Amino acid sequence: MSSNPGFFSRVKEATQSLAAGRRPWSEFLDLTSLNLPSSVSDATTRITQNLTHFRVNYTLIVVLILFLSILFYHPLAILPFVIVFLGWLFLYCLRDDSDPFVVFNCNVDDSVVFSVLVAVSIFTVFFTHTWANVAAAVVIDLALVVLHAVLRSTDDLVMEDFVSPYGDLTDSPRGSYAGI
Helix, strand or coil: CCCCHHHHHHHHHHHHHHHHHCCCHHHHCCHHHECCCCCHHHHHHHHHHHHHHCHHHHHHHHHHHHHHHHHHHCHHHHHHHHHHHHHHHHHHHCCCCCCCEEECCEEECHHHHHHHHHHHHHHHHHHCCCHHHHHHHHHHHHHHHHHHHHHECCCCCCHHHCCCCCCCCCCCCCCCCCCC
């Protein structure tokens, strides 16, 4: 690790940002707000709004399920995954955008760092023989996230987080209706 004070301040900022983005679990798991959507457009709106509003909660659930699936079926594979996770954290997530990533005195583009990290992650999954567990965990994660996002009503959520999947419905191609 680096003793750079800027690095530690970035870690602190990222941690605070993550904590600020997490919604209360009581709001996330509120059983009184679960009901069936009235239409397909209502379902897609709910998915979009819930994914936006609860993105940190969903991310924590996905990571937890993935971690538990590897821990229970391949406990020794946790070490390589922790190393890969730390690589993602330090090389991609917590890196300052103003500082170029330098390897052997050459600036490296973010897309190259991202591509290398994806390749290392895929290699780790196959090298540790956990691809079936990871695939099963991803399927379970997607099913749980989509099921919650469809069933969770958005009527009681703060509307400032949301962007309609249908665009801005207040703008008309014909102009203002104020004169009618």
